[in-house]
Amino acid sequence: MTTPESGIIVPVKRSATLRQTVGYVIGDALDRAADGDVAVVHFVSVASWRAEDPGSDRERQRAVDLLEQVETWAGFELDEADTDSDTVTIETAVIGDTDYLFSPEDYADLLTEYAEQHGLGRVVVDPEYSLVGHTTLVEPLEFELAQRDLAIEEAPVDRPTRRGRLVSRTTPARFLTLFGTSMLFYQVLGGFSGLFDLVTGVATALIVATTLSSVSFYRDPTLRESPKRVLRGVIYVPYLLYEIVVSNLVVARVILDPRLDIDPRLTKVRVFVGSGFPLTTLANSITLTPGTLTVKADDQELYVHSLVPFAREGLFDGALERWVRFVFYGREAARFPSPRDRGDTEVLQDPGVDEPANGEPEAVADGGVDCSGDDTQEGDQ
Amino acid sequence: MTEIAAVRPLAAVLVSFVAAGLILVSGRRPNLREAWTILASVSMFGLVASMVPAALDGDILVTNLGTIVPGIDFLLRADPLGVLFASLASLLWIVTSFYSIGYMRGLDEDNQTRYFASFAVSVAAAVGIAFSGNLLTIFVFYEVLSVATYPLVAHDETEEARAAGRKYLAYTFFGGGVLVLAGTTLVYWLAGTVDFTPGGITALANADPTAATLAFIVLAVGFGVKAGLMPLHQWLPEAMVAPTPVSGLLHAVAVVKSGVFGIARVVLDVFGPETLAALGPDRFGDLGIALPLAALAAITLTVASIIALRKDHLKRRLAYSTISQLSYIVLGLALLEGDALIGGLLHIPAHAFMKLTLFFCAGIIHVETHTDYISEMAGIGKRMPLTMLAFGVAAAGMAGIPLVAGFVSKWYIVIGAFEGGNGIFAGVLLLSGILNIAYFWPIVYQAFFETPDDTDEKPLVEGPYGGRDRVVADGGDAADHAVDDHHADSDHDDGHHHGGPPAGGWETRDWRGGESTWFMLGPILTAASLSLILGVVPHTAVFLRIVETIVGNLPGVMG
Amino acid sequence: MSDALLPLLIAIPLLAAVFPLLLGLRFDSAGWPVAMATSLLVAALAVRFTWAVSPASSGPQRLVHDLAGYPAPYGIELVGDGLSAILVLLISVVAVAVLIYARTTGPDSNAFYSGFLLLTGGLLGMALTGDLFNLFVFLEIVGLVSYALIASSDDGRAAYGALKYLFLGTTGASLYLIGVGYAFVATGTLNMRDMASELAALGYGDPLVQAAFGFILVGFMLKIAIFPLHTWQPDAYTYAPDTVSAFISALVSTTAAYALIRIAYDVFTVDFFAANPLITDAVLLVASVSIVVGSLLALLQTELKRIFAYSSVAQFGMILAAIGLQSETALFGAVIHLVGHGLMKATLFMGAGVLSSAYGAQTVADYAGLAKRAPITSGMMAVAGLALVGIPPSVGTLGKWFIALGAVEAGSWGVAAVIFISTLLTLTYIGRLLEALYFTQPATDDDTGVAGDTGDATDDGSIVADGGADSSTAAGLDDVVPVATERVVVVVVLALSTVALFGAAGLFAELLDPVFGRFFQ
Amino acid sequence: MSVAAPQLAGLVPLQSVGITPIEASLFVFVLLTAVLTALFRDVLASIVVFAAYSLGLALLYTFYRAPDVGLTEAAIGAGVTTVFLLLTIAKTTRPATDARFEAINWPAVGVCGLFVLVVAATLPAFPAVGDPASPILANADVTGYYLANAYDETGAENAVTAVLAAYRGFDTFGEAIVVFAAGIASLLVLGREVFTA
Amino acid sequence: MITTVRIGLIAVFVALGLFFTFVSATGVIRLPDVFSRAHTASQADTLGAGFALAAVALTIGWGPTAVKTVLLLFFIFVTNPTAAHAIARAAYEEGVEPWTKGDERR
Amino acid sequence: MSVADAALIAGYTVGDGLLIAATLFVTLAIAMLYRAIMGPTNQDRVLAVNVLGTNTVVILALLGAALGEPWFLDIALVYALLNFLMSVAISKFTVERGGVI
Amino acid sequence: MTDFLGVVTTRHAYALFVLLSAIGLYMMIANENLVKKIIGLNMFQTGVFLFFVTSAYRIGGAAPIVTEGGGPYVSPLPQVIVLTAIVVGISLTAVGLALTIRLYSEYGTLRADALREVIGDE
Structure with missing residues (x-):
């Protein structure tokens, strides 16, 4: 009646992804059931205690509670799937409370034994499953299990993202800069109105500076470089404004045109500006200029969506890139070949055979021909 | 009439409350526990008895426990009426205590501590009712009584007992919790006071007649529930599942009498005969609004007697007898006439003595022979001669045979009925007397003149309402035959006895009390003699004098 | 000096609520001592405050405190009179009792005690504020x-x-706020006294004023849990921890009802009712329905805490009826019943808590025969239950008496009848409990205590029996968890207080007379 | 600005008793977003539109010269609430749906319709929106007092601040307590489970 | 005189602001997919806001308040594209296919 | 006397003109709701709300100028920041569930 | 009819308050998703806030930032009330959402009907 393949054993322990694992397992079982098998799912809680230990009752109770919860969840999944509820059998058990379990090997033995007893052929492991303490020991467990006859699988669920460290050190320079900036901001808002505002401003700025100075900067601002950058930035703004207005008018014409003559493409440009603030500035400038929109910034590679050929041209000409280099690194750095000249451009969306990619043959040549959709999967994380 | 501040009324009530506490605490040592009961009952009786002379002199001992609600004090007042009831209750408590000890130990009952404690509280409440100086105080004790007796009714913890308990609570609370309180509220609203005043609260006489009528009806029905007035009597027969001493003291004396006593208070001290006579539609005549009450009482006493005829279960028959007899009292009160009042009030102790005897007899039969059904009692008089003799005396009193207490009181009522011009009620009384004989005679006959072997032929009255039609049907085995449906639930057979006469007929014991323990026999004989004394020398037995004092003090009622 | 009592009463528990968490960083169980000390302090202040407003002292019978020194219509004022004194006393007493009870059982986290103090402070604030x-x-x-x-x-x-x-x-709270908004639009003030006079000047027939009262009433009905709007209550009371059920059932609805009384009679005044018979009738109707249906629903339940929850619906129906009767007597009864009900429910829930933690009893059937095992707790539950029915001598009788008397005085015969009949209904569900406790053999162990006297009761301090150490009935008691003595003691004290308060009508009257004198000029 | 700025005959009054175009347009916006919030089946969509609703409402508040309220509503209604809601569905689930809108629950519509009818019946009793004679504005004891004395007594130009911090400082104290209580509440409710997972 | 010029400028700026916002709205409604919509959302709207804010600054006149307008403008210029970028990226990572010529309109 | 009170045309002042402009902005915002309703993806809705937010800022500024309430600009400032945060938060949410904040 | 119109056009904001509250109420009743119910609760409250803000409004009045010779002003009091109430509201929302998360972790669903079924309510 049940082939070994159709039986699934799932070790459970409270974890962030347990709920999703249950969902996956039930979905999987339902799929198999749809093929005519009678699917059996066993949720087992492997005891980390022994029956005689003091406090084992409470531990056991906790395990039983968890199993009940899992069963409820499974019930929901089945209900939602709206199929014959008989096709999937769900059972729960607490195992191993008579043995001492030390290593992943012991666990694996225990699971295998249980699986054999009940004719189960497959183990699905919650990726966040942990054996005893706090460390994730899934890999060794999987390794051990793989030695045996069981098919093993890690449930493909989203794990909570682990973010990189945002926090860096606080230095006096960072602190002072932040303090000054926030103080200035406060005074602007308050309209520079007297002593009261001054006092409260200092207080507020102090709070901001102490709490946030460790996350606001990547490196120390320097007295030599920073003012120059600000100055060059001021020069940059009018140019940018001009660019914006011009391309805005172009885009406005396109949009208001009843024919809506657009030709959007996703392109990839490799740029040479420092990561962090300069890159952000460039990406934002590109976005601000109508017709181009930064979709993703991957270190030196910008994925830019362009609306009309006119905008694409401008992008590949690299004017903005040069300006940003100018703002951050000075005049010499601005002299640099355009992306098109460097061959750092690529149109990701092949528009089709009958419509060649608007005079950019070299773009395709460069980056190979991998097509658009699959790229979405790679990337961060 | 002078009022004297005293603690004796309070002491009388408290002594028994304290005893209840002591009983609970000494639950592990039965002898000590029973000692408390006896001690308390004796001292209570002493206290009450010590107030009798004062009551006869017209002095009233008063304990004021302060204000419950503005305008109403928590007032204990030992006036003659109160002393009448209190002395009765406390006297019979002594008797019953002994009997209870014998009975409970004889049957090896569970929960004896609870039983005795509840008993003590019940008596305390009864005495409290007796001494209550106003409607609210009486209400308080009335409710305490209901609560305290509930454990006694449900004592057996069987489904039947619980059902009876539920019914009991529902009825008495409908009467007490709902109607009495409502009536009290009404009276307070109408008169601004609820203190008892001989001859009635003056302000009530001048109040809005409709509302006053309503108040009277509500109060009368409220107390009437406990007094077993039809159609609110259902709880009483059911409550007979209780142990017999309970049935005896409480359902013949304390509980039902407290209902009757309440009616007496309402008639005499809240509204007063004059006010009542003035209330109600004109065509009610002299009796005024009391006429319906009298009519109800008359109907109850007749119908209950007839129902009693049909009951084979001894205690149930006695229960219906109680319902019927209580209505004598109510009728006496409702006739609003001096002699009738005397008769009615006197019937309170008279009936108490007699009915107690009867119940005790039933109880002793149950303990000794596990027999509850009259049809199974053939020849039992040979087995328990003293018991059945006492039974015969009391039954005679019930039927109004002279020389027993019942005769005196009934005589007064009949006289009163004629004097008040309500001859029809006198007729009812006489009819009921005949019915009384009809339902008691078979028991006596069965006990003394039947032999166990031919129980089929017992001379039950085969009237349109009475008789047991199925008895005639076949001549099979008597014991088998007579075990009717109630049998199984109601007795505590521990496997060794099944009720009914033994195969070879009852064994004969001597006449010197070998039939049972003196713990039970003594009380029976005491109660029986008391009813004889009250029948032979009513004045010497104090009660009649107290009653005459009460009625004499009522303004506007000739003595 | 004495008017500083008012802000202190509110601020002390609210501010003290920080400490359990703060100290919790350092000590594991700082919560209970902090809460206890605060509650005792509050209780002491409450007594002092009651003394200050009682006619027995020579002081003013109405304390007014302008917060931060800004006088009334501009600032917020706190007002303490006899009525609020009664509530404040009740709150502080129940708080102390619950804390004692909670020492061993309570959710043992510092956050819980912070919450507890916040709740106490909030309730005191409701009782004392003079601003809508x-x-x-x-x-x-x-x-x-x-x-x-x-x-x-x-x-x-x-x-x-x-x-x-x-x-x-x-x-409910939002509806209340809407109501306040309506009244605010009509008068332009938020202070209760000020608004009372503005409303009087405006006239009570103004649709805005009527609507304001309507919203406030419905809002409070939700908070109090009056029949059609009661649905939150059973679940909340049933599944909450025992300590919390006891505390909340005793105080939260009670204080809301108090606030309704305060607003109805101090702000809208009795003249408003007189001018709007339709609203009055509606109140009485809803109240009556709540009484009857609440009791009937209680009858249908099997779980004990649920029974008590529905019983609250009925009891508060009675209080609402008293509010609608516009009778001084009835209102007096309502206040007494508020206090009485609070104490009784606290007793019942705590008693149920003791029995459920000792014997795992949840449903009425589980309570079978527990009286033998735990005579004291059962006895006290019986006492409180009977008090709830209104059996004298108990505070329950007193409340019912006055409400009923008020109904009769007001000529509302229907309401009077409903109140009387509700007694019977209450008895029916309390009777079930008593029957189970005392007159039913436990289903599992056969023949416990058949041995006659020996199994009957214990004489060496039956508290031990409640604690599960009663050797005589040990046969069926394997699963008993010991219960701390003080929990039982609290239950006893509260239950006896419901009886003792029977004689306290005079005290109530003394405190309330000046207040009611103002309500019913 | 005076009350009766554009008094030329035939022109739409922009500042007088009665609805003005900007109010009307904001009403439409707010109502539309409200209805959409109610009807969107996808919870995320609902949350997003609710944020827009809050923005619209904040605009309306601001137009009614309650800048502080507008600010708070924007920060809390559109900001914090949205984040909380998002956090919740992040920690729980967002059911996938095909349908764009919920089916309309007619009984509920009936109930709400009743509510509308009952409350709308009181509308005529209100003073007109912005009527200077309405009791709140005319009450010299309260509103008038604040406006006249707030600066002298508290030193705050913004009367709202003055009332909030000084005259009704106790409310603000209570407000702080509420926030604290909410913190405690989250601890009590979630303490063990979610944050430790 | 200067006032008249100012009023004129205000009128022009308001009109331009309205125009670009209108373009933005049209774009958001008309364009076929989320990426192209993000274009107008971030750009046309930013410009529209810029003009409108300029009008506001002109109306208010020089002073601390006007500085706020500039600050406001700065914020919009910084944040709007970032937001658009975030949205576009979110769409991209969720796997929304950019629309190309010849696809059906969505 | 600020410019807002200066006469513009036909009895309307500049302030009134700005008010009308604000009304038109609201109207555009309402039009934008079309996208919020139609979706099809949630990013579209977020986008619509983002544009709405920018509009709100503008409307606030216009109202401030029209009604002579410079305070409104402060609010507008907060809005601008808030709008940004909101968009980013929602976007991030859709990308990495649980990644917000 | 004109009377009706007159009322609505002069009490427009109050009318909006009614409608918004009703929509909030509808969401609380009709939507099965707990999160949406909480949104409904919020909407109900915002309706009330609008009511108060409206009541403070005075045509041509300035925001209550008092300056010499300024005025007339709108009333500050209702605005203070709303400010307080908004904060209270968000606290409630937070607690409600915390409860929702808790329920989800226990029962794995956010739908009120499913919860009712599991818990056996009513």
């Missing part, structure tokens, strides 16, 4: 903390109950 919007703030503090405390149980159903309560409670 300030009342809303305290109403929400109380609500918020109640939701959290209820959900602090391990049971998932408690969270569900709390969420339901949150929806209905917040809706």
